[in-house]
Structure formats: structure tokens, C-alpha cells
Amino acid sequence: MQAAAATVRVVDHPLVQHKLTLLRQRERSTKGFRQILNEIGMLLAYEVTRDLPLESVTIETPIQSMEAPQIAGKKLVLAPILRAGVGFLDGMLSLVPSARVAHVGLYRDPETLEAVEYYFKAPSDLVDRTVLVLDPMLATANSAVAAINLLKQRGAQDLRFVCLLAAPEGIARLQAAHPDVPVWTAAIDSHLNDHGYIVPGLGDAGDRMYGTR
Template structure:
């Protein structure tokens, strides 16, 4: 699928399997989400623009490549997306962090916004939206709608587990957005939970029920 990148690296797949286990406790779950975000970000940022700069080594002066000043922003979809932020910041410590708060209507399963705060100059930044789960796709589509309404242009979406329904919906709504997914699961159940999935990512990251 064009613009959809499945992260089939053995380390990512191994850590996702550990996430799925219902016996994995909160502390370990949180660490695994962060580690997976680092590994996924490493691949997602493969196309960052580079420029040659002059550096003086202990031996001599040379031209060497560095990222060419591209401003980055990471925007978690609250609350589960917060678990992936530190992983991205490990790779790009200078990135600004925004937040989009959505909750899922229990009747319609559609997203409702309750908070949106984005870094300034969002139109000049590469925006990486993070959420561990891409289920119906409603929250991802809504979050990217908000970012585009506020001037965002270059956007990537990172999720650890995606349902085919959510990937299809996000691709159709925002064909210009690159989607990076750790694993595509079988389907959504009647309650719009991903199967086999890993349960409620937010509850498992923050130890709530």
C-alpha cells in the first residue's frame, strides 16, 4: 500500500509480542512502548533532509552531513500517545511537543475533541502524530484534520498496532500522510477494539482501569 509502511523489524515484532501478553505489567509495558517508538522513529525519519556542514575533527577540517535544520514536532493523541513521546524525543531532543485530546463516543465510537495545543509555526514543521493503536481511524483522522486546519502540511502518523479498517480510513481521508505501523492485526470487534490487539493501551501505560 502506497504511503503505508509496516515495521517488520525483528526487534519491533518481538517487543510487540511482549506488549500483547496480558501478564506484562504497567512499568514494563510503558518501557516497551517507548522502546518501540524509538525503533519506529528511526525508520520514519529515514528521509529527513541532509546538508553538508564543516566540522573540525582532532585531525582536520571536513565536510560532513547533518540534518538540515528541519523543525520537528511530535503530537501525541491523548492519552495513550503520551507513551510514545519520549521515544521520539530520544532521537530528536529538539522537537517541540503538541497535544491533541480526543475521547471516543461510547455510542457512535466517533472521536470528540476536548483539547488541542500545537507548537507555533506548525506549517514549517514536520509533524509526527503518535498513537499506539489505530482502530477505527476516527481519532487519527480527526487529529490530522486539526493539524491541517492550523496550517500543518508535512505529517507522519506512527502507530504500534493498526486494524485494516483504521488504516483504510486514514489513507482515504489523508492520502498525503505517511503511515508507519508496527503490525496490522486481523479486525475490529463489535466494540471497535482491535483483535487480537493488546487491550486498552492507555490503561496499560498508566495503570488505570
């Protein structure tokens, strides 16, 4: 029997919502877009790691020994989908500097909108790690599904998808393909247009981050 669809969590923290509004603005500079995307990445990392397991360890403070909590198990893996997913990476690494990084290189065929793989590199022991799949936009979900397919083939079992914006069509597609993967997003927008862009959205996140077209 197929597992129930995973949860979609909309991060409605005021700072996240404020910074998302700044990103949506057409006149936002490349530098400003990149900086704010980095900041939102850090804020989303707080939310998506909220339920990581803790274990008690004995430490020595300057005063005495004590039992204190620390994150249990192996380190996180951050898996940005190239290229726009890299916009989240520095902010998240500043919060979790010991995390491992997997790179998933995919581009969207302009005619079919299907994801085409061109690069994949990941740690060998994904089975023992929580993997955060990063991409600012969950539009058609073709790239998200392809990335998660690759990570699961490498052994990943605990995956979480993190994005800025999601379209209802993308959520439905991702949940149909990977009902075990929960989604964290800052907003769920109205729909996709004929070119597969989120409406009202914020345009192409990769182009706006790198100043390309």
C-alpha cells in the same frame, strides 16, 4: 483530482516484532508495558525519520575541518494523541531531543466511537516542519483523522502517522480522509470487534499504560 493513497509501511525489524509480542501478553505489568512502549517508540522513530533531508555543513574535528551531513530544515514536531500517544513520546525525544511537541487531546465517545476534542496545543509554524502524529492504535481511525484535521488547520503539510497496531478498517478510513499521510506501524491485525477494538490486538493501550480501566 484526489491524491493517491499514501504508503503503509510495516516495520518488521526483529526487535520491534519481539517487543510487540511482549506488549500483547495479557500478564505484562503496567510498568513493563510502559517501558516497552517507550522502547518501541524509539525504534519506530528511526524508521519514520529515515528519509529526512540532509545538508552539508563545515565543522572542526579535533584533527581538521571537514564537510559533514546534518538534518536540514526546521526541527521535527512530535504530536501524541492524548493519552496513549504519550507512551511513544519519551523514547522519541531521547532520540530527537530538540523536537517540538504538539499535544492533541481527544477521547473516544463510548457510544458513537467518535473522537471528541478537549485540548489542542501546537507550535505556530507547523507549515515548515515534519509532524509525526503518534498513537499506539489505529482502530476506527476517528481519533487519527480528527488529530490530522486539527494539525492541517494549523498549517501542517508534511504529516506522518506512527502506531503500534493498525486494523484494515482504520487504514482505509485514514487513507480516505487523508490520502497524503503515510502510516508506519509494527503490525496490521485482523479486524475490529463490535466495540471498535483491534483483534487480536493488545487491549486498550492507554489503560494498560496507566493502570486504569
